[in-house]
Amino acid sequence: QLQLQESGPGLVKPSETLSLTCTVSGGSISSSHYFWGWIRQPPGKGLEWIGIIYFSGSTYYNPSLKSRVTISVDTSTNQFSLKLTSVTAADTAVYYCARQYEVELATMGELDYWGQGTLVTVSS
């Protein structure tokens, strides 16, 4: 059974960089047709997509966050990571990692496996 687990600091200071890692177990991050991504949810609000990455390094980002986001992948450790720079209180959220199926070139389908999520608070 595929499992995803987020890890990283639960508290980040304003203007600093938020860094999270998602560890994939029970399957390979190098599997064909699957992208790996990040989604966040501010307290009491809806889901916001951040971005996805393929094991080759190909990425797609939310245009509204693109200038501050970097997603990377490490196939040797079966992990992928999120970096979000210049954070503010508005970046306080539960951050989820998830797997997404690529239906055909540059077209994505469903997010079928999710991590449990990790709360990141931005505060001094």
Place this chain on the structure above:
Amino acid sequence: SYVLTQPPSVSVAPGKTARISCGGNNIGSKSVHWYQQKPGQAPVLVIYYDTDRPSGIPERFSGSNSGNTATLTISRVEAGDEADYYCQVWDSSSDHQNVFGTGTKVTVL
């Protein structure tokens, strides 16, 4: 950018049918996926590619998609169906990106 609009809330009595809409421009031309999220938990996929159910999801959950509206239908609603529900599509029209709906809180009376 592409926008998906859902009603903030839907209330339904046990045993009745709940219908949750997801509105978007020509959404019928896209594949729509639906997620259930209970408090404190990660979202769970309940419908994908408009009408398909993952294994383990009850047949009471069904979906449709046409024109400018996709719909998630929950038949014979149970107390355990009380949750937030989100639709999602992949928008290739301009920027390639995932778009989530605004979310609907389903309350079982």
